[in-house]
Amino acid sequence: MLRLTYPNYAKASLLTPNNLTPSLLLSRDGIPVPTAETDASGNLVIPDNAVIRGVEPDWRAQSVDQKTVNIEREIRPGMILDIGYMNVRGHHNLHSLNINQAPPSTDASNDYQTSRPLYNLYPDLGDVPISVSRASSYYDALTVRFAANVGQDLNVNASYAHGRNFADGNNIDQTNIRQYYGPTQQDIAHIFNAQAHYALPVGRGKTYMSHGSRLVDTLIGGWEYSALLHMRSGVRFDVTSAVGTLNNGQSNRPDRIGNGTLSHPTIDKWFDTSAFVNHLTEGTYGNAGINPLHGDDQIQLDSSLEKTFALVEGTQLEFRIDAFNTFNHPDFGTPDSVVGDGSEVQVSSTSVDNRRLQFSLRFSF
Secondary structure, rough: HHHOOOOOOOOOOOOOOOOOHHHHHHHHHHHOOOOOOOOOOEEEEOOOOOOOOOOOOOOOEEEEEEEEEEEEEEEEEOEEEEEEEEEEEEEEEEEEEEEEOOOOOOOOOOOHHHOOOOOOOOOOOOOOOOEEEEEEEEEEEEEEEEEEEEEOOOOEEEEEEEEEEEEEOOOOOOOOOOOOOOOOOOOOOEEEEEEEEEEEEEEOOEEEEOOOOHHHHHHOOEEEEEEEEEEEOOEEEEOOOOOOOOOOOOOOEEEEEOOOOEEEEOOOEEOHHHHEEEEEEEEEOOOOOOOOOOOOOOOEEEEEEEEEEEOOOEEEEEEEEEEEOOOOOOOOOOOOOOOOOOOOOOOOOOOOOOOEEEEEEEOOO
């Protein structure tokens, strides 16, 4: 089978010795088509550093099924509440399967190359990743949406989702795609977004000081405030191990012997290190599931304040201030989570930028 499809894809680099004279001319040399190399007995010769890949013959295109049920009610004119349930299933997701993976061994001195399934036919052949369409993903969520025009000055739109996102395809054992079935890093339990626009009811034509002087109206009248609030619970992160005890060239999962969650995590110690240890039993898999812990919650408010000044007839000047991450709230990234690597549990990044201010003027005529 490898002989018939070899090479499915080949990459060649043709470098000129002086950066001026091309080493390949299509008019002279044509297109260089790679061919299979065989030895004197007609056996396929695997080139050094070659990577042989493939696609399963019964490959199926990925599909996504989505079902939603919503109940919407107008609480009063201009105010709507929508409550729903969302169900999303991903089928035939892309997954990579190594058909030449040696099985685990309890012998630490094992030469796993000789245990590869294709060793007798191709002793120099390493990993053979095959793209398959066998993985699946699952998402379920309760959703809430609220929209309202409160009087003439305030407009609000808010949405909330409480969801779970799981997937398979995290396996080490090439024969068990659901070995470490579990939550994805996008398994965010709570997400809340809100937008608000408020026209201050002050100045000419407004509720307050509608008959004020031109100077007062210029200074305090006609201002508008807009806000975007984003809040979510922490993203999940994985805890991994640098110790491989499978003796077949694969990495392994650690063992989880405790909860790992701290009631008051800090950037110097985000989770309990004693809850995860390297798996030391030769030839067997660690028991720690995928993405077991959560990073920092995220809270960010972006604000805008703007006012339009009417100038001479037909012209106006718009002044705007934008404050991204208005309160400069620090939202931390996920920690280092390799068991026993020295910087384990420490957080060294943030998930949002520092506060940024932006001023703008726009002249229209």
